[in-house]
Amino acid sequence: MESGRYAGELGSQLTDMRRAAATYFDELEAAIPVKEDNWISSFDARNRDLYWGQLTDEQRGNARQLAQRMLDLAGQLAEAARNSPLASEADVRDVMIGAKTLRAALLLRKFYHTPIEVLHDEGMVLGVQPASQSEEEPASPSAASRAFDEWIGKLVGIEELIAASRSLTAGAGVQSSASAKYRPGTAFIIMAMSKGKPELDDVVDAVKEVFGQFGVEAVRADDIEHEGLITERIIKEIETAEFLFADLSLERPNVYYEVDYAHAMKRRVILFRSKGTGMHFDLAGYNCPEYSNIRELRQLLSQRLRHVTNRDPKGGD
Structure with missing residues (x-):
């Protein structure tokens, strides 16, 4: 229309x-x-x-x-x-x-x-x-x-x-579509953050690297420079980033809320979880592969982005 x-x-x-x-x-x-x-x-x-x-x-x-x-x-x-x-x-x-x-x-x-x-x-x-x-x-x-x-x-x-x-x-001659509002080449990472769990840094580094191989700059909430409330920036990233990635490991409530908000905005979210992580009922019907280690996460995410973007990664496997 x-x-x-x-x-x-x-x-x-x-x-x-x-x-x-x-x-x-x-x-x-x-x-x-x-x-x-x-x-x-x-x-x-x-x-x-x-x-x-x-x-x-x-x-x-x-x-x-x-x-x-x-x-x-x-x-x-x-x-x-x-x-x-x-x-x-x-x-x-x-x-x-x-x-x-x-x-x-x-x-x-x-x-x-x-x-x-x-x-x-x-x-x-x-x-x-x-x-x-x-x-x-x-x-x-x-x-x-x-x-x-x-x-x-x-x-x-x-x-x-x-x-x-x-x-x-x-x-x-502008095409009026929802996708025109997204920022091409951007991704927002939704995941648990804890200074006491350094393994989470390995996850976010791997995710950023894989997205980078597809020409996409991925950021997490703590990467964002802001003057107002971080709340507003998170909401803006969820609404406007071209890609959304969520790691459901540790089953944090804020991660679930942010994913649910994205779904309410009719946004697709690429879901992953570490092996052994349970799935709450509100997301149980979504595709959410498990990974055993960082290497497997890289491989699975790369495969998913190949399918989503219809192109091969640069400098990756």
């Missing part, structure tokens, strides 16, 4: 959606008495239908129709963003989060989202706090209206990027 196929149409539909929602919220603000947050009881604060329960059947039907219409638009927008050279995976995620926030607002609820957080200490990854979300608190019509307007504005901004992509691809 062309990245700009829906651009003009989506922009118009988002504008219409914004107007329809404003009319809906204005009607509710005039009809429903509002409880200020500091006057809401602890029981009411946990009752997500505090305001929704005061709507008439007709108002609820209108809300559900608007919510379904919004979800349909978000689905089209997400699809267009995936194929847009100016949009990123972050924009696609914003569309997904925005869709849930907008739906919750129309149902007079608050939507909370906490992104995945990699816990670290001086560059050493200690673990990963998975993402979470909820919509268990009520939102007054005025609060819901503000949340809706804020997020619909963000989606309009993403739609503008997609619209700009249309002229870019038409003028420069």
Whole structure:
């Protein structure tokens, strides 16, 4: 699908959606008495239908129709963003989060989202706090209206990027594909890191060397120079490196989380593990060869890269 196929149409539909929602919220603000947050009881604060329960059947039907219409638009927008050279995976995620926030607002609820957080200490990854979300608190019509307007504005901004992509691809003949967002000749290594286990250094050195034979520069988290949080760089590497390699040896939670995140981003990961390493259920169905020593790891990885790249290594076996 062309990245700009829906651009003009989506922009118009988002504008219409914004107007329809404003009319809906204005009607509710005039009809429903509002409880200020500091006057809401602890029981009411946990009752997500505090305001929704005061709507008439007709108002609820209108809300559900608007919510379904919004979800349909978000689905089209997400699809267009995936194929847009100016949009990123972050924009696609914003569309997904925005869709849930907008739906919750129309149902007079608050939507909370906490992104995945990699816990670290001086560059050493200690673990990963998975993402979470909820919509268990009520939102007054005025609060819901503000949340809706804020997020619909963000989606309009993403739609503008997609619209700009249309002229870019038409003028420069750019292929709009997900692979265009990857950095050719790069690989990111996901694996356990421990100063007390020097054998891990042998593994990462071997992996870097084999990738190098195929003209690919591989890095691990501790190789990355960064100014902000190492968390952000790890996420960026997972999203943009051409190749992803993961060693599941030692069964570290952060390694599993990072691999799962890559799979959630529809990324392929080359998996390996040292002999005797168990496989957790969430990755048990994936191809993950065992290696007995560094020499065997080199051989197996070289074979895999021959198949993936369809070329022979330089200066290697």
